[in-house]
Amino acid sequence: MPPLLQLSGVTKSFGAVRALKGVSFSLAAGEVHALLGENGAGKSTLIKVITGAHQPDSGTIAVDGETTGKLTPSTARTRGIAAIYQQPALFPDLTVAENIGLGLEKPSPFRPVRWAERRAHARELLQRVGANIDPETEVRNLSMPEQQLVEIARSLGAGARILIMDEPTASLTQKEVQLLLKLVRDLREQGVGIIYISHRLEEIFEVADRVTVLRDGESVGTKSAKEIDEPGLIRMMVGREVSSIYPPSESQPGKPVLRLENVGCSSSGVRGVSFEVRAGEVFGLSGLVGAGRTELARILFGITPADSGKILLKGDSIEIHSPRQAVESGIAYVPEDRRRHGVVLEMPIASNITMAIHPSFFPGSWLRFGKERELAEKYISDLQIKTPSSEAPGGSLSGGNQQKVALSRWLATHPKVLILDEPTQGVDVGAKSEIHKIIRKLAAEGLAVIMISSDLPEVLGMSDRIGVMRGGTLTRILDGPTADAHSVMSAALGQDEAGGIAA
């Protein structure tokens, strides 16, 4: 019997980035197949290829042994492929029955809605997933796991036989996770094939039949869940040497510049974070997506101010309630979302570079265009920003050069602490190593650098010390030179060296 789903040699590139390099993957009916990999390993791209959101550049996809042509989201649906994401995508103001009905009933302009039928159908589907939910409830009144159940019910109603669950348990409590895992097992009994993505290894060992690990867009291997253990999986996920492309650390860390004591912010889910960053040090911040790293940076930059704990700058306790105050205190933040937050794309490079130093650079608020252009040209040549003019709009530059503009803006503030959030994400290889050199140089000049990165080799290659976050708090601090991919990944996944659960 052919497998339910078979992918062979699927490749997919975005510009120069090769997200999938010939991935093969199979899923049998009544199987739970876990998909694992670091951030950026290609999991999301693979899912988007299966659900028809992206078309692969090459390779084939077969359902029930029959090769599909070009998959689109709607043809994928008719072939029984459905995906459930971490964030449910339901209409919050409609009832459960309406949400299910909208997804399943054939739309037709003159057909009246048969409300009783719609409700009955919804109730039946909800029973199938074991959900005790009134179809008349508005979705906004449901909890996150209840909404997921509604989505699963709707997928089943649409005849889904291939169900992709992308980190379905990321925002669930332990008890809710157990209920969901029970449902996964029930669905498997009903012959549904499930692709299960999660960073929680213990869940994978609980439900998965087979595990496939992706790394850098390639499939590292597929194992039966019975024949592999947690350390083995982590080895598969990271299994590579950190190349020596990273510039060596030359700095001698000096006095502590920034000190956090039990810092937390309840609205962004960060709690009890304590660490210290010294002058001349690159402090890497690692962890999985959603571990609270960007949230921590937003606290330090005053976007979501801390509501507990103490922040000390050079020994003095400071309050940061707005980005303005952060800038005035000497804290700079190069944000993760460069195009939305890092640069104003429509404005010239020069305006972007001076944007954070208006009060000091333009005394009396009067713009001084000549002085501004000089400063911009200094950074353009210092950081080797590739642009014909300091008046070119930020949006006309490539990702790496935009990032250098964002960096220039913050260097111009002469900060004491520089927070970099995914400084090389979406940046080509050449610009990436230039940015690494700049970071090194800044640290050597005595700046305290906090570098958030999901790129494990980058964290290992650049950091003097590595803080690992998990579940909104800093769980471990590792020494940069001695840390390896395995120890960082173990800490990020909540496994300590001995295989138990870390605090």
Add this chain to the structure above:
Amino acid sequence: MTNPIANSATFKTTPKWKKAFFSFEALLVVVLVVEIIIFNSTGTNFTTRDNLFEILRFSVVLGLLALVMTPVILTGGIDLSVGSLLGLSAIVFGKLWRDAGMDPWLAAICTLVFGAVAGGLNAVLITRLRLPPLIVTLGSFSLFRGLAEALTRGVDNVTGFPESFLFLGQGYLFGVIPAQLPIFILVAVGVWLLVHQTTFGRSFRAIGFSPEGARYAGIPVERRVAFVYILSGFMAALAALVYVAHYGQAKADAGSGYELLAITAVVLGGTSIFGGIGSVHGTLLGLAVLAVLRRGLTLSDQPAELGSILTGGLLLAVLAGEVLLKKFSSRRARVKTNAQVSQITPTT
């Protein structure tokens, strides 16, 4: 000057003369010249000095509102309440002078403070409660006009202002220059400097393009936004004083519909309703096009309804022309930018 590693293949700068020729302002100047030629042949005494000053006098009240509407729209906002606030300020001024017995100049100062406070109400609702400017000022649009009508019960007109005050709207400096003209020029220069030469103007644009981006750059977004609405309220009160001095009476329906005319002038002048893009000189050109059209129709003995039809038609035609002009002049540049943008889209 030029950067040695510049990659000249990715970005071509257009020669300055070419830019000026194809610019939006040039299009407006053409429209203005055409208007003058037409009205010169149809109307009596159109191209005379007296008529020029008459047009200016007519445009001052509207112009004050349009000038300050420019920074408001640059931040991506809008202020629909200025016309109503003009009416309410006129009544406040009249009542302070007549019923409270204030000196007219003291009353004028109090009115300006009142206008700023009323603008502050918009500012608080927009920045503190984060309500959309369109809705907030739609509310205060009704509120201010309603208050003006309630204060006068809809019938009470304040008249009989002293000559010294009326000079502001009716008198002539040196026998020829309308007295309100210096005020207008002062405000125009002030707003131009604010928008084009200070960090405030820079912040307005940044906020208009990307409020989040501006916040992440440490710009005090709330304070800047609050400032433009307070300034807008202040200017509505100033316009009210000029209005009262010009017509010699303060009544509740003063300035009704002016908010939409002011927005028309701003948008006609090339300011993007989405914020970020625009200029004060553009607004002045838009205002001139609008004022010449209205005055020209009056002198040509055309019915007033034609004014609305032509204003609307002109606005739509100029906006369509702007889009076509942009397509024509920057198609190649845009194709290149898009190609670069798509290359750096992050994956997975």
